[in-house]
Amino acid sequence: MPPPPAARAKVLHAYAEILVSTGERSATLEAVAERAGVSKGGLLYHFPSKDALADGLLEHLRELTAADVAAMRSAPQGAVDYLLRTSADIDGEFELVYLAASRLSQGLYPQAREVLDEAQAAWTEALDDELGDPVLARAVSLMSEGLYSLATIGATRVDDAGLGDLIALVAQTAQARRGTAGTA
Amino acid sequence: MPPPPAARAKVLHAYAEILVSTGERSATLEAVAERAGVSKGGLLYHFPSKDALADGLLEHLRELTAADVAAMRSAPQGAVDYLLRTSADIDGEFELVYLAASRLSQGLYPQAREVLDEAQAAWTEALDDELGDPVLARAVSLMSEGLYSLATIGATRVDDAGLGDLIALVAQTAQARRGTAGTA
DNA sequence: GTCTATACGTGGATAGAC
């Protein structure tokens, strides 16, 4: 198939940006269209309804998730480092769309839960594979979710130094537990 | 002052419930009024505008926060246990209102951030006082935030067993770190 | 494929009766 029209991608991006920055309430068709640089009618040509727009975003998230998990598994510094660092940083397209979907899941599109659960499960599994410790993997996964949550509430951001300490804490704990119950 | 009318409290409770379960978009004056068992006009007598309603909720949260932090500090099993257990459980009035406020903070009422930040800071401090370890306190605080976040997304809930493991993990880590760098 | 114009429903808020 020929490359999909750029307008489609621009609309999805604009939609995600508005969802994350100012919430579902402000993500009106008009606001999205304006930010994407098209008209309301133009937007509705690509996405015939608001539900279709949300579906489009979720589909996009599925695509991005697979790529992100792969990147996490092959990250040089390891999965823990990769996950925690990207969670505190909302710049990437994947993080943006993930957060947008979590907004949707809290509102009128509970279908979004499914996609979010899949992502959550995929990277908890990757963490477990690296750490060999399901409980610690779960703990790291929760911290990641907490970082996402705080980042979007706009709460005081964890600076890089704080993140480094957290990552070191996990490494230290992983090692300590390998000595006691890990290899059993 | 005489006890405030029961209607006021009922309206705030209904508002919080709708915010948490179906998001800001569905939290219309009409929906809130209906759930609270009053009319739109009746609601608007107590809260003259939607902003006033949100302000009322935030004020209520401030009151509840002080009480919750006090409970956390004097909890028999300790602050870590108390915080993680209450984070996974959305039944209490405090948790409901906290989550409702976090919905508001993501949307049109960034003022909510302030109140949420205060709560966050208060219990991170309580954790640090108990653990004597700022980094670990931060880690637990993030896990708590992650639990909140997942609980409302409606993701697979951490069962009690999983929670117990997490709490044990924190206790174990705290002890291990006291041996190395904690008492320096 | 993208735009303008328009119809329709709904949400927020006011006025005034009870």
Add this chain to the structure above:
DNA sequence: GTCTATCCACGTATAGAC
């Protein structure tokens, strides 16, 4: 203190021109 009736603005969606 609570209700009903009503007004206005806005958001979604359709129709049809270009």
